[in-house]
Amino acid sequence: MSVGTGLAIASSGLSAIDQQLAVVSQNIANANTSGYSVETANLSSATAGGQGSGVISAPATRQVNTSIQTQVNNSIAQQSYQAVISTTLSGIDQVMGTPGQGNDLPSLLANVQSGFQTLMTDPSNVVQQNTVVSAAKTLTGQINSIASTLQSASQSAASTITEDLKKLNSTLSTIGSLNAQIVNLAQQNKSTADLANQRDAAIQTIASLTGAKALTQTNGSIALFTVNGIQLPLNGSSPITATTTTNSTSYSIGGTPVTFGGELGGAQQLNNATLPQIQAGLDSFSQALSSRFAGAGLSLFTDPIGNVPTAATKGLSAVITVNPAVISNPALVRDGNVTVTNASGTPIPPNPAGGPAGYTALIQNVLNSAFGTTTVGGSAQPPAITAYTDATGTVSLPYSGSGSLSAIATNFTANEASISSAALTQVSNVGNLVTALKAQASSTSGVNIDQQMSLLVTLQNAYAANAKTVTIAQQMWQAVQAMVQ
Structure with missing residues (x-):
């Protein structure tokens, strides 16, 4: 193997390690971020004339268990629904007095x-x-x-509805923007992992607010559907609105009635019935x-x-x-x-x-x-x-x-x-379910700090080895140049 080939291999290794270090650093930084799925830098060997010629870095991908992720979002929707009801009723409990006192x-x-x-x-x-x-x-x-x-x-329920709708419409627009960016990067064969993690966090917010479910499309984008099968708008053209009168709240998208779970559903249940x-x-x-x-x-x-x-x-x-x-x-x-x-x-x-x-x-x-x-x-x-x-x-x-x-x-x-x-x-039961599902999701898709730190050490050693190879190659070139002179 020539000095030039060795230098090329070491240089590609350093480039690949830089990419891996960036991914590991991001994983560690997001270890406690809810819903974050660990990312992996994908590498493959390059050959020329039947001989190794370096390392090829492919776009980073995510390690996602979509089934558990869906279950987590569903349980979070239930938790949000029950929590707004329980919190409201606990305030009423306090003024109702205590029997026997x-x-x-x-x-x-x-x-x-x-x-x-x-x-x-x-x-x-x-x-x-x-x-x-x-x-x-x-x-x-x-x-x-x-x-x-x-x-x-x-x-308070009416105020919750007003604030939640603002957050809902804003988050839907964010998801629409992320969809467009993800599709664009995928067409360029670039990594969409970071944007997909951001989108998953936004989807979890939508689930918490409405109980809506996400379906992945063939081009990598996602569509969101409410509990009664209505697709949520992601382009901001038809904002979701609420009509609230005394003891009556209804939601609609461009005049089409829509049913929500999550916190908006809980607030509606409070205002309409409880x-x-x-x-x-x-x-x-x-x-x-x-x-x-x-x-x-x-x-x-x-x-x-x-x-x-x-x-x-x-x-x-x-x-x-x-x-x-x-x-x-x-x-x-x-x-x-x-x-x-x-x-x-x-x-x-x-x-x-x-x-x-x-x-x-x-x-x-x-x-x-x-x-x-x-x-x-x-x-x-x-x-x-x-x-x-x-x-x-x-x-x-x-x-x-x-x-x-x-x-x-x-x-x-x-x-x-x-x-x-x-x-x-119900809040307690669903809370336990959320905790269990999040733990399960973390074990399969989350960041394992021990693994990431171990990989970080390995990459640092590999970086040092490749850097040493580059140094030796430089010294050899300098020796050749000195002999020529």
Whole structure:
């Protein structure tokens, strides 16, 4: 082998090692980058006249397990869907109170009942009358707080949708640009590995937002499809939009309805069904509370101007309060302010001004009827309203509206806790799945630092050997030149 051939081989080796070092360095730098697939520099030997003449460097490629990668994206979509629901409901849990600690609706309702029971022993006691009014204020205050939290949660879901759509449209445009670059480089037989890794990260973002799935095309580009089979636009010509009204959110692409999973799907579920259902349950309890007390002879719980709603009033829970007339005259919790009729058809009017200070008829009616299961007239209490209208139409609450006020309050509280607990369990389960799948993906497609560091040492030694060969060749040429001179 001539000196020139040896020098050419060593020079091609140095060039190939430079390419490998660049790939290894990039792999190490991205070892902790989610979704990054390890890259490999592809080398082959060159021959001339049947003899080795150096090394040929081919475009770097990726080591990708597409099946696991798809599973990871699917699980991330599920995780994002459940996470936005669970996070929202956890905030509602905090204001709902904790059973047994006196700050939940059943406990606060029981405090009002206890106040009337105490007042029964001394109806003229002003302190005890005010205690009843105070307990009633605390109950309505808690109802208002829950309603306010639900409203804030709805607004937060709407904000999430707005921000997610901006991110979605931007990321789709990025993928479209990466598609074009990848196709162009592939046609030039150049490496697309770096751009493909960037695109995979963007695809994972889309999966997290929408649950969309990626399909690789024959030219190396990818297409994205939603859970209902609609192709997402990658050129920015038809941005994805949302139409959001009270308790209703819908998505569309150029006017075509589209269904999403991921975080956008979770936010839609909150706005279209989960939050309206909880709100409807709270309104239903508020209406039953107001009407049952009025039916016992005392309009204690009303809207701000003292009216008792006759049907389920949407948003009643946000405004329900203690009747201003009762606040001005606490003695009404003894006397009453509504005429009712007993089982025999006899009207029972309120205790008139100057009436007996020890009047107990109204208090008995409240304890036996408002807190009980039968009306003053002896019939069964009408059940609390359990049908509400959401984005899909009229739906029934998943619990009974019959029974006492305490039962209704308990059913409402338990239902919210059940929804929240189920969402939290789902987040935990899906989170474990994501962790397991990412670990599996990392073991097959991810960067193994030990392997990369070992390869780095090998390349450094090979570089030194090739550099030594070049040095020796140079020395030989210098010796030849010296002999010629």
